[in-house]
Amino acid sequence: MALTISTMLKDGQQYMQLWPSQKQLTTLFPENRVVAATKLSIKVMPPLAVLSVAAIVNIQGAELLPQALAVGGFFLTLPMQGLLWLGHRANQLLPPSLSSWYFEIHHNMQQQGCALQSPQAKPKYMELARLLKTAFDELDKAFTKRWF
Known part of the structure; x- marks a missing residue:
């Protein structure tokens, strides 16, 4: 497209x-x-x-x-x-390494009770930005520190 x-x-x-x-x-x-x-x-x-x-x-x-x-x-x-x-x-579509990181973060955030949209099959950088913004806005620093 x-x-x-x-x-x-x-x-x-x-x-x-x-x-x-x-x-x-x-x-x-x-x-x-x-x-x-x-x-x-x-x-x-x-x-x-x-x-x-x-x-x-x-x-x-x-x-x-x-x-x-x-x-x-x-x-x-x-x-x-x-x-x-x-x-x-x-x-742009996320490269495979970032895509797996996206799915890992999404899964962990759902386990923490964050209300998220279902993950995209082929996520783009826009979806990663949305997910990271939600993570930094809603989760405490101790939880997000593991990813960085």
Whole structure:
């Protein structure tokens, strides 16, 4: 199934909000760094784009407006690149080692009485993010410490 860019951006936004930002996950997954960089770029890049366009036009003159707009456009695409990466990652199937880890965590959480959806036969990173978020939100640190 081919994903559209708008679907990937939407999935990336959802995945970014869903991914638990726990320091235990930083060494295992690149998501913490990508989420932090994407959130920062969402805040910083739009004003930086406006500032760069204004500075180029102010210093160099209106004849460089096309180049200034290209620079501003580049700055505006940086947050989208992070969201696209996250959206692509969210829809990837888990590799076999992570898939077995997903099923183990799911089973242990059900034994602890957590209300969970039934596990997916072929889980994706989005399902792993949902499961990890639930684990960190609902279970105590002593229980989650075993997995990390």
